[in-house]
Amino acid sequence: MGKPTGWPSLLQAVRMTVISRSWDGGELNMGAREEFEAAEQKLLAEFGLDYKVKWVEVPSLGIKARILEVGEGEPLVFVHGGAAFAASWAQLMARFKHRRLLAVDRPGFGLTPYVDHHRGLRQMAKAFLDDVLDGLGLDRADFVVNSMGGLWAFWFSLDKPDRVASMAQLGSPALVEGTMPPFPMRLLSVPGLNRVVYRLPSPPVLELMGEDPAKAPRALTQAFEAARKMPDFEPAWLSLLEVCLRVGGIRLGFSTEDLTRVQTPTLLIWGNRDPFGGLQVARMVAAALPHCRLVELPEEGHLPWVGDPDRCATEIEAFLSAPVS
Secondary structure, three states, X not given: OOOOOOHHHHHHHHHOOOOOOOOEOOEOOOOHHHHHHHXXXXXXXXXXXXXXXXXXXXXXXXXXXXXXXXXXXEEEEEEOXXXXXXHHHHHHHOOOOOEEEEEEOOOOOOOOOXXXXXXXXXXXXXXXXXXXXXXXXXXXXXEEEEOHHHHHHHHHHHHOHHHEEEEEEEOOOOOEOOOOOOXXXXXXXXXXXXXXXXXXXXXXXXXHOOOOHHHOOHHHHHHHHHHOXXXXXXXXXXXHHHHHXXXXXXXXXXXXXXXXXXXXXXXXXXXXXXXXXXXXXXXXXXXXXXXXXXXXXOOOOOOHHHHOHHHHHHHHHHHHHOOOO
């Protein structure tokens, strides 16, 4: 009896899984934290960022959040996407000279400890950002966010609108209606199977996110590789996908109706090569948001500041100077 028709494509998708783990003789490198910290320091140094590390209590989750702080001035809070980390913003952060930049490691990523996402993702997002602002002594802040960080910012702006002055959403916000995660990522949402798929070889993260690896600093690629070796990364990433996705699509989403309720001034910077949805989707999302400015980047993907940090910084600065009314 022959194989099912979809079997070759399934195998291909498995081989092209979104995230793989780096192994050395089958054993996790026991110096994973040291390797990540060294890679992070190299990345930040490459862009001349003089940073301080802050640890902020997150009492609602029973952890401390790790934050990279750069510069002085009005605060600008950076919240990274699904499988990234605070320092992945380094190229963009280097373009802001008169701001207090605060880049957060979300739970389970970078050096912030893991919290099981099955506990309730929306409540976790609100509680985490609420506690982080409290710990930083901020009543209100402007946000720069990507992907899952974008979804968290949307939720937070609905639940605590007084705390989000504005938000710049770079790349498709996660799980927004009209977007669709790539099939290999959806495979990682299946409990049991995902732990097998996770360990298979895959292309570089930046390539999978629609970015041109040739444009990316080698230090950024190395930092992504080191981040995936952290002990908390696998449970954090897989539990996040189990909660959010199913093989057929999105399990936990942010609807068009939700978008219409967002009153926070929003900048969307969206690349046409974004694998979660191109510019047609971007225009639908922008049309649903009451106070939105859309910037289209035809040659960029899901992490547009990697390929064009100058353009992204210029657009964010202009937006912060004159938010959408």
